[in-house]
Amino acid sequence: xVVADYELxxxxxxxxxxxxxxxxxxxxxxxxxxxTVDVVSWNDVDRKVAEMSRDGNPPDIAQLGSYVHxxxxxxxxxxxxxxxIPVQAGFVQTLARVCEYQRTQYGLPxxxxxxxLFHNKKLLAEAGVKRPTTTWAQLKDAAEQVKNRTxxxxxxxxxLGPEEAQVEAMAWMLGTDGGYTASNGSYxxxxxxxxxxxxxxxxxxxxxxxxxxxxxxxxDRKDAYSTFVKGxxxxxxxxxxxxxxxxxxxxxxxLVPVPxxxxxxxxxxxxxxxxxxxxxxxxxxxxxxxxxxxxxDENVRTFAARxxxxxxxxxxxxxxxxx
Numbered sequence: 001x002v003v004a005d006y007e008l009x010x011x012x013x014x015x016x017x018x019x020x021x022x023x024x025x026x027x028x029x030x031x032x033x034x035x036t037v038d039v040v041s042w043n044d045v046d047r048k049v050a051e052m053s054r055d056g057n058p059p060d061i062a063q064l065g066s067y068v069h070x071x072x073x074x075x076x077x078x079x080x081x082x083x084x085i086p087v088q089a090g091f092v093q094t095l096a097r098v099c100e101y102q103r104t105q106y107g108l109p110x111x112x113x114x115x116x117l118f119h120n121k122k123l124l125a126e127a128g129v130k131r132p133t134t135t136w137a138q139l140k141d142a143a144e145q146v147k148n149r150t151x152x153x154x155x156x157x158x159x160l161g162p163e164e165a166q167v168e169a170m171a172w173m174l175g176t177d178g179g180y181t182a183s184n185g186s187y188x189x190x191x192x193x194x195x196x197x198x199x200x201x202x203x204x205x206x207x208x209x210x211x212x213x214x215x216x217x218x219x220d221r222k223d224a225y226s227t228f229v230k231g232x233x234x235x236x237x238x239x240x241x242x243x244x245x246x247x248x249x250x251x252x253x254x255l256v257p258v259p260x261x262x263x264x265x266x267x268x269x270x271x272x273x274x275x276x277x278x279x280x281x282x283x284x285x286x287x288x289x290x291x292x293x294x295x296x297d298e299n300v301r302t303f304a305a306r307x308x309x310x311x312x313x314x315x316x317x318x319x320x321x322x323x
Contacts, residue, residue, distance in 0.1 A: 058278040071106040079105040082288040107274035113239040121252040143210040154212035157236040163220035170269040175260035
């Protein structure tokens with residue numbers, strides 16, 4: 001099993017410990033099934049699995065950013081081939097449908113997260129920013145005040161580096177009614193709205209030096225989050241688990257919907273991580289039993305408790321858009 005590293009910032013052994021505890025608990029009632037887990041950085045997991053597949057030695061189970069290529073090549077088991085009916089019924093159906101390729105579910109949704117704008121209340125107060133940021137213009141003004149009146153290295157962090165640029169970009173796209181696809185479902189990355197958004201970011205945040213010392217194209221999400229937890233970022237679009245990490249570090253955090261050109265964006269991007277199973281080794285029965293165990297309610301709750309906190313209900317008006 002090849003899985004992604006879910007450490008939020010820096011490096012610890014939380015993911016390894018969770019997986020070790022899970023496989024040990026599975027091993028007790030299934031002594032005939034050996035489970036070996038390889039934890040890999042999100043930057044490398046897709047490449048590693050692709051190389052293993054190309055070399056004729058894919059893992060039985062893999063956590064992937066994209067499974068469609070393998071499904072198209074006929075390498076994956078369908079969810080119906082693996083999971084019990086109760087486990088399949090337990091998936092959030094919106095997420096399960098997103099996991100389909102040619103009307104067959106090949107990806108098993110493991111975790112999903114949306115984005116909100118996190119801000120460091122202490123830094124904004126020092127800068128004299130007195131109201132929540134709801135528009136791009138307000139965000140720019142707040143960032144300028146932070147730069148001029150505080151020692152924060154990043155008035156606003158803009159992580160568009162290799163790690164997860166597609167989600168950060170989509171958060172900004174949705175703020176101006178843009179997105180990756182046109183109304184007919186085809187890709188339209190170079191739409192008028194998207195080009196206008198990127199131009200605005202470049203001219204209003206990047207060129208004035210409001211995005212910190214690392215260029216956005218080289219700043220990864222994990223590095224941006226780590227710097228926020230250290231108190232050196234005033235504002236950043238973040239996922240739910242950032243809230244718990246920041247609070248543990250005694251950062252006073254504020255949360256608002258992602259800003260838009262004219263008002264808060266009414267949609268937020270949702271990032272879904274998939275689990276898929278390869279046919280190569282023929283271990284369908286063993287894989288199915290293990291995945292039924294992984295997706296048991298108590299095990300899902302354990303993972304969620306280690307990695308997430310709930311957002312306040314006041315943010316409930318934000319809708320979800322899937323990349």
